[in-house]
Amino acid sequence: MIKFLVTLLITIISIINVNAEDKLKVGVLAYGTVNWELDVIKHNKLDKKYGFDLEVLKLASKNASSVAMQADSVDMIVTDWLWVNTQRANGKDFTFYPYSKATGTIYTKQNAKTLLDLKGEKLGVAGGPYDKSWLLLRAYSKYKHGKDLKDLITPVFASPVILYKKILDGSLNSAINFWHFNAKLKAKDAKALIEMSDVLKDLGVKEDISLIGWTFRRDVALKNKKLYNSFIKASHEAKDILLSSSKEWDRIRPLMKAKDEKVFLSLKEGFKQGIIKEFSSKNIEDSKKVFEILLKEGGKNLVSNAKSLDEKTFWNFQK
The missing domain is CATH 3.40.190.10 (Periplasmic binding protein-like II)
Structure with a gap:
């Protein structure tokens, strides 16, 4: 009887472990446009499709996001690669994957x-x-x-x-x-x-660049590539949905706080224009050109101790 119970318990634990999903906590500004994509992921169960559980933590400001990231309160935030590169220059192992090419x-x-x-x-x-x-x-x-x-x-x-x-x-x-x-x-x-x-x-930059992107700890991600790459796959699919489905835009319209049809359509078009479909070594090389421009214009007050754009600033995602 005892042997049977032990066998049963081991079987139950094995089933739980097989079906357990890794959790990924993403910190975002409470009213930021990133929420649109994350809502698409959750609503369409793309996190479940790719084998993880997405948790969204709403934060009050960009500074709150960076603090939460550095304190390990979240697994991922959206910020610019300049911040990531600065952290790397100061000895912290963060990395970045493009989210949008939309700029001001x-x-x-x-x-x-x-x-x-x-x-x-x-x-x-x-x-x-x-x-x-x-x-x-x-x-x-x-x-x-x-x-x-x-x-x-x-x-x-x-x-x-x-x-x-x-x-x-x-x-x-x-x-x-x-x-x-x-x-x-x-x-x-x-x-x-x-x-x-x-x-x-x-200014000599021919390829699409993404100044803002998904940001996370590289050392942690290297130990769990499947989880972080699964999130990126879900992100890509959410963008594909937003590129092709008018119904999905109608569904998330309340999140957009668009007061009239013209504003709604303009926000929709602006978001879609910001979507990056490919990001390769060519895009990284042009991002380095942008860094050189920003270094010249902003100096140390902008880039801190960084002298160049570190290759490891960008996460090497392969589908």
């Missing part, structure tokens, strides 16, 4: 055609003096017009929400803001003064 740029309600048309104006800048879009546009201005953008305009540094409202109420004509605020402005008849893809091409 200048949106305006003026009848302006080039940066020179903004001369003497105030220009809103979200993200502060070391915002990556601001620095890239300064580099572009020097290349294209022989003048630093900061010497053409008066920068107004403020939060994305404040700058968005200032454009709407007319107290500011132009601003560099994050992509989703720009998408909302586009629905309100503002226009992009210049697309960031054109800025990058003129």
